[in-house]
Amino acid sequence: MARTIMIQGTMSNAGKSLLAAGLCRIFHQDGYRVAPFKSQNMALNSFITEEGLEMGRAQVMQAEAAGIQPEVRMNPILLKPTNDTGSQVIVNGEVRGTMSARDYFKYKKTLRPVVQETFDSLAADYDIIVIEGAGSPAEINLKSDDFVNMGMAKMADAPVLLVGDIDRGGVFAQLYGTVMLLDETERPLVKGLIINKFRGDKTLLDSGLETLEELCKVPVVGVAPYLNISVEDEDSLSERFDRSQEAGLIDLAVVRVPRISNFTDFNPLENIPGVSLRYVKRPAELKDPDMILLPGSKNTMGDLRWLRESGMEAAILKQAAKGKVIFGICGGYQMLGDTLHDPFGVEDGGSMKGMGLIPMDTEFTQNKTRTRAEGRFQTLSGDLGGMSGAAFSGYEIHMGESRLKDGAYPVTYMDDTVSGEAKEDGGYCKNVYGTYVHGIFDRETVTNALLRSLAEKKGISMDQLAEMDYAAFKETQYDILADELRKNLDMKKIYEILGLGGRQDA
Known part of the structure; x- marks a missing residue:
């Protein structure tokens, strides 16, 4: 022993x-x-x-x-x-x-x-x-x-x-x-x-x-x-939430919802020279970022209700109308759709309207999806078109299933490495993107493709930003x-x- x-x-x-x-x-x-x-x-x-x-x-x-x-x-x-x-x-x-x-x-x-x-x-x-x-x-x-x-x-x-x-x-x-x-x-x-x-x-x-x-x-x-x-920190006591940071050449804002989960998804974006990653709780803190990130949530409906009551949803919708890139992961992705239904009381029960940025309906199920995935981004349009074909790996943890409607397109295609099933994941419409895959930014190729796309939109040369191998950095x-x-x-x-x-x- x-x-x-x-x-x-x-x-x-x-x-x-x-x-x-x-x-x-x-x-x-x-x-x-x-x-x-x-x-x-x-x-x-x-x-x-x-x-x-x-x-x-x-x-x-x-x-x-x-x-x-x-x-x-x-x-x-x-x-x-x-x-x-x-x-x-x-x-x-x-x-x-x-x-x-x-x-x-x-x-x-x-x-x-x-x-x-x-x-x-x-x-x-x-x-x-x-x-x-x-x-x-x-x-x-x-x-x-x-x-x-x-x-x-x-x-x-x-x-x-x-x-x-x-x-x-x-x-x-x-x-x-x-x-x-x-x-x-x-x-x-x-x-x-x-x-x-x-x-x-x-x-x-x-x-x-x-x-x-x-x-x-x-x-x-x-x-x-x-x-x-x-x-990576263990939980929401993380001191990174309290950091005060000025906007960098590329400014990323993560919305800090009350039941935020797996915020480690954004760690690979934290330490790149020229890039700022800010956690924001109030509309005034949002300012004018290059991309807004909606994280995972342990209570998607409750956190969406908080977005509404706090004024954050209105601020995000205003940025989306201006053509800013919005990216949601897991619960954050679910919030971006048209409706959320909870017939089994997995979260709060009942139904509620989503943010309406991706034509999509989500229904919470009693079975939890737990799996790992390997795949590539589909051929994307919009400002993140430069991520097309980038290879990623990650994992899924969620209770809901989302169904895309006309006007929405899948973000990735991938292999479920646990079941062996091949499938499409996520959805996007215009400059609003979402995925169920946690760890989507962990690979250097994905992070660099993302920043290259945002830099191109802003008219910044990638020479002004340093590329980083996140695995080697850790x-x-x-x-x-x-x-x-x-x-x-x-x-x-x-x-x-x-x-x-x-x-x-x-």
Whole structure:
């Protein structure tokens, strides 16, 4: 069985996902077969594996850092919030239903054997498993039947590194308070403390670190810096949403709907010199972009209603009337049609009018489409004609089926690599385009064709924009992450905690 180490945090967004990814990269660089694991993930960003199973994107990112293919064993339970009190429950990649928080709390005790079996299976295939917790282990109201934090650490016999976020303030109270709220069986599992997101002179922390170690009886194994690197974030706590950015030579605006999902679709467009990618919530923030992007949504009808009530729909329709390029993905694509019907109550039930930009009707079905796809863009007209023939790969996750009407044309043709079926996808009319394929922009050929089309419309030379290989860019980011953690964490001590203290070059 694999050696194990677990990253837990004093709160959500303390940096657990990123630190786990960094350790995966370090262990991979050091020659170990390493895999990530998170028993239960709550997020609206998800991914479809080669087998057509659904998992959280945080573990996909960590698997990439570990140099392996993501698989659903790395995240056996995924909760996708549908509203403020309920979530779709996905177990081993397949939907079990939608449950209220109270109903799931009762149901989850039946999932403990699933978590144990899945973890044991994964651990049998690797040298090291890096486990990520969720939220905080000090949520004393949620400890019953826990298999996410200390309950998972006990199941996996995993030593715990507890992470506090100094950027939010009160990091000493975070760490000490969390340790003190653990019970007598849990506290000995904490083998190291990490202060994360530090900026400034670390020597100013020394006296505080000494006192913290005395109080907690646990060593501080590192002070990790605030890192400005670009890797995929786990959920909508993402700091990228709060970035203030001036419009670039090519300006892209993503509409930040309340139930935004899979916003990682737009990450490949973020770091290209000369290109700005802005997340906007209010009509005044939209300004005059070169393209408006409508993202996926876990509640398409609810988010379309929000667009209407906030005035964003009117602002988008005004831009569309001016001939601006509009591009929707999954739920964002569904919003662009004429009507949305929900006869089975998959979302809000009933019917509602769409934005009317693509002649198309969408009906929500009870069966979820989960698959991967390889294909090419059709011969397109309009301002994105330059994307015609560009090859892409990606995946689909949706509950609805859309039917094009006269005046609309499919955007892509592709092969469903899970079922082997060949099919057309998406729809467009004039300068409004949409697709069900997540990850559509991940390939360099697609991104460059998109930017070339927008630059041509604007009269800008592509020489003013830098082309980027997104896959290669991500690899450099994982290496930077590993390098920074090696400098700022006591890797020799961490290897000792793992039971691999013989490594002298850590």
